[in-house]
Amino acid sequence: MAIHTLAVLVENSPGVLARVASLFSRRGYNIDSLAVGPTENPKVSRMTIVLNLEGHALDQVSAQLFKLVNVIGISEMKDSDSLKREILLVKVANTPATKEIVKKHNAVIADESPAAISIEAVGQSSAIEALLAELKPHGIRELVQSGLVALERGDKTLADRTLSTMGTANESDPNSSTADYQN
Amino acid sequence: MSKINGAQSLVNALEAAGVEVMFGIPGGAILPAYDPIFDSKIRHILVRHEQGAGHAATGYAQATGRVGVCIATSGPGATNLVTPLADAQMDSVPIVAITGQVPSAAIGTDAFQEADIRGVTMPVTKHNYLITDPADIPRAIAEAFHIASTGRPGAVLVDIAKDALQKETTFNYPKSVSLAGYNPVLEPKSEAISDAAALIAQSKKPVLYVGGGVIKADAAKELMQLAEITGAPVVTTLMARGAFPDSHKQHLGMPGMHGTVAAVTALQKADLLITLGARFDDRVTGKLSTFAPNAKIIHADIDPAEIGKNRHADVAVVGDLKNVLRALVPATKVALAKSAPDLTPWLNEVYGWRNKFPLGYDKPADGSVSPQYVIERIGKISGPDTIFAAGVGQHQMWASQFIGYEKPRTWLNSGGLGTMGYAVPAAMGAKVGAPDTTVWAIDGDGCFQMTNQELVTCALNNIPIKVAVINNESLGMVRQWQTLFYNQRYSNTDLHSKRIPDFKLLAEAMGCVGLRCERPGDVDKTIEAAMAINDRPVVVDFNVHRDAMVWPMVAAGTSNDDITVARSMAPVWDSQEL
Numbered sequence: 001m002a003i004h005t006l007a008v009l010v011e012n013s014p015g016v017l018a019r020v021a022s023l024f025s026r027r028g029y030n031i032d033s034l035a036v037g038p039t040e041n042p043k044v045s046r047m048t049i050v051l052n053l054e055g056h057a058l059d060q061v062s063a064q065l066f067k068l069v070n071v072i073g074i075s076e077m078k079d080s081d082s083l084k085r086e087i088l089l090v091k092v093a094n095t096p097a098t099k100e101i102v103k104k105h106n107a108v109i110a111d112e113s114p115a116a117i118s119i120e121a122v123g124q125s126s127a128i129e130a131l132l133a134e135l136k137p138h139g140i141r142e143l144v145q146s147g148l149v150a151l152e153r154g155d156k157t158l159a160d161r162t163l164s165t166m167g168t169a170n171e172s173d174p175n176s177s178t179a180d181y182q183n
Numbered sequence: 184m185s186k187i188n189g190a191q192s193l194v195n196a197l198e199a200a201g202v203e204v205m206f207g208i209p210g211g212a213i214l215p216a217y218d219p220i221f222d223s224k225i226r227h228i229l230v231r232h233e234q235g236a237g238h239a240a241t242g243y244a245q246a247t248g249r250v251g252v253c254i255a256t257s258g259p260g261a262t263n264l265v266t267p268l269a270d271a272q273m274d275s276v277p278i279v280a281i282t283g284q285v286p287s288a289a290i291g292t293d294a295f296q297e298a299d300i301r302g303v304t305m306p307v308t309k310h311n312y313l314i315t316d317p318a319d320i321p322r323a324i325a326e327a328f329h330i331a332s333t334g335r336p337g338a339v340l341v342d343i344a345k346d347a348l349q350k351e352t353t354f355n356y357p358k359s360v361s362l363a364g365y366n367p368v369l370e371p372k373s374e375a376i377s378d379a380a381a382l383i384a385q386s387k388k389p390v391l392y393v394g395g396g397v398i399k400a401d402a403a404k405e406l407m408q409l410a411e412i413t414g415a416p417v418v419t420t421l422m423a424r425g426a427f428p429d430s431h432k433q434h435l436g437m438p439g440m441h442g443t444v445a446a447v448t449a450l451q452k453a454d455l456l457i458t459l460g461a462r463f464d465d466r467v468t469g470k471l472s473t474f475a476p477n478a479k480i481i482h483a484d485i486d487p488a489e490i491g492k493n494r495h496a497d498v499a500v501v502g503d504l505k506n507v508l509r510a511l512v513p514a515t516k517v518a519l520a521k522s523a524p525d526l527t528p529w530l531n532e533v534y535g536w537r538n539k540f541p542l543g544y545d546k547p548a549d550g551s552v553s554p555q556y557v558i559e560r561i562g563k564i565s566g567p568d569t570i571f572a573a574g575v576g577q578h579q580m581w582a583s584q585f586i587g588y589e590k591p592r593t594w595l596n597s598g599g600l601g602t603m604g605y606a607v608p609a610a611m612g613a614k615v616g617a618p619d620t621t622v623w624a625i626d627g628d629g630c631f632q633m634t635n636q637e638l639v640t641c642a643l644n645n646i647p648i649k650v651a652v653i654n655n656e657s658l659g660m661v662r663q664w665q666t667l668f669y670n671q672r673y674s675n676t677d678l679h680s681k682r683i684p685d686f687k688l689l690a691e692a693m694g695c696v697g698l699r700c701e702r703p704g705d706v707d708k709t710i711e712a713a714m715a716i717n718d719r720p721v722v723v724d725f726n727v728h729r730d731a732m733v734w735p736m737v738a739a740g741t742s743n744d745d746i747t748v749a750r751s752m753a754p755v756w757d758s759q760e761l
Contacts, residue, residue, distance in 0.1 A: 019305055022306050023306075057491065059491060060491060060492055063490075064488045066488070067488055069309070069310040072364045
């Protein structure tokens with residue numbers, strides 16, 4: 001499995017998104033999705049990056065990312081111990097069949113006109129995909145999707161751990177999961 | 184606190200950072216800074232091209248270990264710094280570049296001489312800044328020097344909008360720098376040290392694979408201790424020449440594409456590489472999948488991202504190499520006291536290769552001057568206290584091979600980026616940093632024509648460097664590849680530089696002494712004549728044979744096992760060596 005999700009705490013400073021994007025571009029790492037937004041600390045932003053790392057070791061990607069001066073902490077968000085959500089907004093024809101699908105998937109009709117409904121759905125990638133698969137035969141007129149965001153389960157926070165000692169890329173098998181990069 | 188403008192705050196900050204010299208050229212956006220520079224105790228050297236300022240800062244930093252500083256205006260001034268910034272970053276050299284930017288209100292409008300230099304240099308610097316508020320100037324300068332000089336050193340750019348230089352502010356230099364996202368690991372983990380020592384104590388065929396990090400960490404003394412307690416043979420990469428004395432009996436020379444047979448083969452046959460501040464660059468490893476196939480790897484580096492990047496490390500040691508070696512030496516002593524394998528068979532083998540396949544060259548049959556001979560004689564006559572700066576190409580490889588280096592920071596070159604034109608400005612910077620030391624630029628006729636204008640700077644500022652132009656009237660390394668791989672089709676490598684320009688006259692036009700040497704018998708006395716001139720820069724045009732080639736060679740993309748000592752000639756091994 002070459003898909004990994006990284007949560008990255010960065011300083012909320014100008015150019016930081018460009019630095020991250022530039023690093024991934026020049027080292028040939030493929031980004032599937034990237035979501036960036038504010039956190040509980042106004043000086044810190046959080047990126048959730050979904051990576052397709054065919055041919056690259058996650059350790060190496062994390063180590064390169066951590067070299068960026070504005071990157072404060074990195075942690076891999078594993079399916080087993082994190083909440084992952086994406087948002088879907090999709091416009092389909094306003095028919096009893098499409099409305100039935102919305103109901104079945106616990107989605108929301110966020111906007112309705114005589115000819116179309118705009119559906120809002122929040123969920124894991126698999127749930128979003130399932131909803132889309134059912135809507136597809138009815139004709140998808142327009143859709144927009146957010147990048148995935150992820151939060152660790154339990155009482156720990158990524159920000160707490162950024163105060164602990166920094167891990168490094170050493171001593172682990174390149175195929176194993178990344179060490180946490182923290183300052 | 185009294186009000187000053189941002190420009191004065193910048194100069195105060197540079198003084199507070201301990202800057203003694205900077206290399207630069209003024210222009211519109213940086214002009215406010217040049218007014219207080221006029222009164223500052225910091226020496227400003229007015230160069231002739233911003234690229235020269237950047238390489239001079241790099242040469243200064245490599246020779247002294249201090250941070251080199253260059254300064255330029257916005258737009259083209261700043262973009263002319265891109266090559267030296269990339270060069271310094273690739274070779275982990277601490278430099279800080281200050282650039283003026285158009286006024287903040289004009290940023291993003293395609294204003295006159297506007298270039299997004301922060302955006303442009305993001306991939307080629309360790310970090311960079313765009314400052315639009317004068318209150319941020321002292322902090323940015325303090326951080327820039329901290330980031331450039333600590334951890335794995337590198338290039339940092341501080342771009343300052345013109346209005347930030349003009350506006351009033353107060354000067355407040357931070358006592359210390361604290362960055363949430365930047366805390367280099369300096370102390371190695373004790374488990375890593377004991378694991379490394381244990382591997383060393385098990386190895387029957389160890390090699391110390393020494394990179395430029397040892398010089399950056401000022402750890403040559405500690406390296407010597409580790410070498411002597413282990414007895415392991417030592418190879419020094421292109422960036423590490425001088426980290427370990429060439430005269431030492433354990434030294435096999437340089438590994439890599441043009442390394443010695445002994446150094447290349449020792450890495451291939453080793454059972455353990457003790458890697459110190461080196462990065463498994465393709466020019467060292469050859470085809471990576473066939474590199475050192477039987478070796479376990481100890482990889483010590485200050486940059487965790489280097490570990491496992493190209494080659495898996497069995498033992499990773501993250502830390503400053505001086506600290507790493509200070510811990511590793513006693514740990515290795517203890518481990519070796521318990522069990523010390525007999526290295527004699529291995530040493531006999533590698534020293535046998537060294538004796539059997541020494542570096543050498545043929546004297547040209549036509550009686551013309553051999554370039555290797557010129558470089559070898561400059562090394563001998565000038566001696567091991569000299570600082571040598573090379574350009575990029577054949578002359579660079581010969582200068583690495585045929586000059587004996589005994590001390591760190593005596594060999595400066597552009598290893599990672601391979602920047603032609605590096606030598607003259609880098610030698611200038613080195614001479615400014617070490618004015619009492621003889622500084623030779625070993626340059627090619629191609630390289631020399633890229634940056635020789637800085638000899639004007641040298642002549643006007645009493646920077647008496649010596650330049651040997653190894654003139655084979657061609658882009659020699661490219662020509663060598665055309666000879667070997669392109670059927671001798673010499674497409675665009677003939678520079679005609681024995682005819683035009685006349686380097687002797689060019690040197691004199693720039694206020695230097697110009698000398699020329701065309702016969703082997705004149706080489707020594709020409710070098711001695713150059714050595715006797717200390718009041719002006721000297722340029723010697725050595726007309727050399729154009730078909731000389733750099734050997735040994737591992738062709739790009741091939742295995743180190745396929746090293747050739749001359750054209751189509753593999754080393755002739757004794758049967759038991761294969």
